[in-house]
Amino acid sequence: MKLTLRQLDIFRAIAQLGSTTKASAALALSQSATSAALHELEGALGIRLFDRVGKRLVLNDNGRTLLPKAIRLLEAALDIERGFQTEACARLRVGCSTTIGNYIMPLLMQHMAERAGGTQIDVILGNSTEIARQAAQLSIDVGLVEGPSHQPTLAVQPWCEDELIIVAAADDPLAHKGRLSLSDLQDARWLVREEGSGTAEEVQRWLFPHLGAWRNARQIGSSEAIKRMVSAGVGISCLSYWVVGDLIAEGSLVSLNHVIPEHKRQLHAVYHRDKFISRSLETFFSVTKDFASANDR
Structure with a gap:
């Protein structure tokens, strides 16, 4: 067999870290030994695994194909070792x-x-x-x-399932208005998660068909920060019950009563x-x- 686990381990480190220098440091090897192992692997396979972009090594199609297979082999070998240890x-x-x-x-x-x-x-x-x-x-x-x-x-x-709920501070006027209309919610000041957040994506999927895009919203990069701001009266928000359950229990936040059907996310x-x-x-x-x-x- 031409391939060795050592070659594959070095290939994995280079792929994940982007250079032979960083891979050498992570593996406690000399840079020359790391470069040689990569050269041996590419020679054994008869292909190039990286494109050289300045000082960085970027996986090409061959490298992207090999990486998951190499990691699977390395993890299987590690599992064998651990099977005889504690x-x-x-x-x-x-x-x-x-x-x-x-x-x-x-x-x-x-x-x-x-x-x-x-x-x-x-x-x-x-x-x-x-x-x-x-x-x-x-x-x-x-x-x-x-x-x-x-x-x-x-x-x-x-x-697991998780329930999304719309919350406000206990002393927010919306908390005492009864069943809120779509207009009430459209006109409210919203605090929402940033784009790329799973919560932001799911909230939009649930609420936008009823409310349309946000009229007055501020993006905040943390659910914890949002719930504290909501409890301080800065605005209302839609968050996971896991996030707000503690403040609802202590009475500083309330779940708003509204006309939109409840929503659980996966x-x-x-x-x-x-x-x-x-x-x-x-x-x-x-x-x-x-x-x-x-x-x-």
């Missing part, structure tokens, strides 16, 4: 859109600790678009996102179609499924 060696990289990462992932990690206490979990936060991109690049094991993913290389699994787990499903990742999927069953709203 579970303390298991590690997962889980990407989360911000709402899930801030409000649901801490609970999932608690359940994961009870089920597989030796598994180490690194949590990467970003909006849904960014997390889907990282899953497609195989830089994370799995992503938990609020909106549907449109990346063709990703497997998408629904795993949360999704996304991962590359060629992703190797390790035992720790199987356990994580089981934890998410059990969590969804226990918290069905």
Whole structure:
């Protein structure tokens, strides 16, 4: 066999980091050894895997085809090694859109600790678009996102439902107006998530058919910031119940009564179609499924 796991590991590092210099540092190798391994791999396959763009190495079509296959082989080899070691060696990289990462992932990690206490979990936060991109690049094991993913290389699994609600400060005039009309909501001051956010995409899909595009809206890059601003009377918003449930319980926020039918959205787990499903990742999927069953709203 011409190929070696070492060559594939170096190829993966270069692909993910963009240069032999960064890959060398990450792998604790000399740059000459890293470059030589890439040259050996390209020679064994008889193809070029990167385009040289200035000082950067950018995957070409050949490289993009090889990358998921190489990562799958490397992860399978790592799983074999760990099969003869303790579970303390298991590690997962889980990407989360911000709402899930801030409000649901801490609970999932608690359940994961009870089920597989030796598994180490690194949590990467970003909006849904960014997390889907990282899953497609195989830089994370799995992503938990609020909106549907449109990346063709990703497997998408629904795993939990979440309710979106329109909220205002307890002393906001709209909170005491009774059942709000479409006109009331159209004229309100809205605080909304930024473009690329799964929450923003889903809110628009739900509300725009009834209200049209925003007349008076400010974009805020954090659901936590939005709910604090709403409770301070800056405006109203539409957010996940997971985000606002605590302030509703303490009485500083209220769920508005309005004419628009209620809406639940589907949360999704996304991962590359060629992703190797390790035992720790199987356990994580089981934890998410059990969590969804226990918290069905």
